[in-house]
Amino acid sequence: MIFRFAPLVVSGLLLALFVSPPAGAIETAAKQVIVVDVATGTVMLEKNADELMAPASMTKIMTANLVFDRLNDGRLSLQDTLPVSENAWRKGGSKMFVRVGNEVAVGDLLRGIIIQSGNDASIVIAEALGGSESAFGDLMTEKAREIGMTETTFRNATGWPDPEHLTTARDMARLAAYTVQTYPEFYHLYGEKSFTYNKIKQGNRNPLLYKDLGADGLKTGHTELSGYGLTASVKRGDRRIVLVINGLTSVNERSGEAQRLITWAYREFANYELFKPGEEIEKAAVWMGQNADVGLVLGGALTLTVPRAGRRKMEVKVVVDEPVPAPIKAGDRIAKLVITAPDMVPAERPLFAATDVAELDFVGRVGASLKHFIFGAAESVRASAQ
Secondary structure: OEEEEOOOOOOOOOOOOOOOOOOOOOOOOOOEEEEEEOOOOOEEEEEOOOOOEOOHHHHHHHHHHHHHHHHHOOOOOOOOEEEOOHHHHHOOOOOOOOOOOOEEEHHHHHHHHHOOOOHHHHHHHHHHHHOOHHHHHHHHHHHHHHOOOOOOEOOOOOOOOOOOOEEOHHHHHHHHHHHHHHOOOOHHHHHOOEEEEOOEEEEOOOHHHHOOOOEEEEEEEEEOOOEEEEEEEEEEOOEEEEEEEEEEOOHHHHHHHHHHHHHHHHHHEEEEEEEOOOOEEEEEEEEOEOOOEEEEEOOOOEEEEEEHHHHHHOEEEEEEOOOEEOOEOOOOEEEEEEEEOOOOOOEEEEEEEOOOEOEOOHHHHHHHHHHHHHHHHHHHHHHHHO
């Protein structure tokens, strides 16, 4: 194995990097927490992030997503109206205050779900799209699996307590990032601070929207079983962070902890770009090839989220078993990039051949073998004598 140390200190990636919390990571009273940089997938803080928990009204992020899907594929329009059943009208908890027997526009129902956290609005959607709330829960779970929420099971559209209606903080963070990235034409609804329906004005329950943090979504949740929770998204400049907290004891504690953890994440971590797409990182020697070496490139850009305090000690190293035998095709995986920094789990990314390298013909291979036998051996002797 040949270890090449890049002269620069380093970065992260288009794909997810997972760092361990830095030494002396911030403490939190929340029972479940995860804080993630959306661009790099880096986890800056986690606590019981894979522990099953009740999502309460944070469930409604998925409820809205199934509506967004149907709006995007033309099965619904914002102007379509859906009927309000007695079941929806009677549902307790937070309400949009729809009236039984009325027809309500999809656009209003979405705001009723997202801004007002209406259980009644959620059930109207579930019954219209799934036939029943339980059947709609199956559709929600199917969608969860499609986007990688492997530990989540939805049994209803509202987050109403059910022993099988469970998720994890990590899955909710994945759902939040997916929502931001997949539905840009609808995501703005999460940032609206109030909505009036049936002459009743209600404010958005997301406390971060009323603070100067850059928050633009997503959804609060609360039941006696789950405590107070929040799935939030904050954007400052080009950088977006997703936060999931749950199990807090009051509205004020939820608000305070969310603000404190977001402020901490932006203060203590930053994103650093090292390599652009297609940029050659290093060269590897080639054996029996028509070229003496081949360039090494990543599959995409490389950006890393790291603790600000550890940036100066970041290192990048290229690991390649040289010489690489020809023939080589562009895109062949022939090396790897290893990234290290204080308080970070080392990250590895594959490196690929930038170009084709053809094998030498018979005469060329004989000549190369003789050259290696004569000069390669002499070089080895010189190297060991130093």
